[in-house]
Amino acid sequence: MRGDKDSIDPAAYGIETVPSHVAIIMDGNGRWAKQRGRIRLLGHREGAKAVRRSVRFSYKVGVKHLTLFAFSAQNWARPESEVAGLMELLMEYLSGERRELIERGIRFRTVGDIERVAPRVREEIARLEQDSSDGTEMELIIALSYGGREDIVQAARSFAEDVKAGRVDPSSIDIESFSKRLYTGAIPDPDLLIRTSGEQRISNFMLWQLAYSELHITDVLWPDFSEEDYATALRDYSNRERRFGLTGAQVTGSK
Numbered sequence: 481m482r483g484d485k486d487s488i489d490p491a492a493y494g495i496e497t498v499p500s501h502v503a504i505i506m507d508g509n510g511r512w513a514k515q516r517g518r519i520r521l522l523g524h525r526e527g528a529k530a531v532r533r534s535v536r537f538s539y540k541v542g543v544k545h546l547t548l549f550a551f552s553a554q555n556w557a558r559p560e561s562e563v564a565g566l567m568e569l570l571m572e573y574l575s576g577e578r579r580e581l582i583e584r585g586i587r588f589r590t591v592g593d594i595e596r597v598a599p600r601v602r603e604e605i606a607r608l609e610q611d612s613s614d615g616t617e618m619e620l621i622i623a624l625s626y627g628g629r630e631d632i633v634q635a636a637r638s639f640a641e642d643v644k645a646g647r648v649d650p651s652s653i654d655i656e657s658f659s660k661r662l663y664t665g666a667i668p669d670p671d672l673l674i675r676t677s678g679e680q681r682i683s684n685f686m687l688w689q690l691a692y693s694e695l696h697i698t699d700v701l702w703p704d705f706s707e708e709d710y711a712t713a714l715r716d717y718s719n720r721e722r723r724f725g726l727t728g729a730q731v732t733g734s735k
């Protein structure tokens with residue numbers, strides 16, 4: 481369905497280079513609700529609307545992978561009612577968006593310790609993962625029960641088991657083979673990380689994968705994150721020079 485009336489020209493938004501993989505730390509739902517004297521869950525509910533907007537805008541502008549940090553390994557320690565409410569919002573999202581995602585060729589995946597998630601949520605996730613698995617236009621990756629350190633530990637553990645069983649020679653372990661054992665597997669590393677609500681930290685998100693990602697931090701609270709805010713982040717990315725440890729001259733080919 482790409483190329484139809486739904487896709488937009490990034491240049492119309494002043495975006496010169498569209499990152500292939502955008503990752504977002506969606507922060508500020510609680511503060512958004514507090515500012516309005518409402519319960520935190522209302523902020524999350526409004527945040528779910530921003531999720532829909534961001535997925536649509538990513539698709540329209542041609543982002544190929546979008547990873548959203550929806551629930552961290554540490555978020556399990558939040559009040560039970562908030563955890564339950566977040567899971568309910570996820571369920572609503574999965575059922576409400578399922579048709580659109582499949583029709584648009586958006587492949588849905590999760591990364592994280594999904595075994596901790598309630599079976600009925602896991603089943604709904606597995607169903608959408610299966611039914612959208614043919615999608616090639618874009619990949620929507622929800623980081624759920626996810627922690628960057630936890631991810632590195634599970635990859636190391638899986639290598640340790642294979643070494644112990646004689647299936648892997650320790651000298652064969654390198655950056656590429658290690659990356660493949662992470663929850664993200666073959667998904668390319670994020671080109672751009674967006675964090676809303678002004679906090680200047682990574683919060684245990686994709687610690688390995690963000691090694692060379694460009695960072696864009698905005699004061700906008702996640703429920704307010706609009707298409708224009710997203711376009712601003714993509715314009716900011718367009719103006720960056722990515723060097724991956726090289727010199728500027730090496731990257732541009734100048735003397």
Ligand code: FPP
Nearest residue numbers: 506507508509510511527528550569570573
């Ligand atoms: C961080 O804000 C946000 C979360 C922990 C949850 C994110 C969830 C959603 C956006 C909605 C549901 C998700 C999907 C995929 C439908 P916070 O609660 O830490 O905010 P605060 O720092 O202002 O308290």
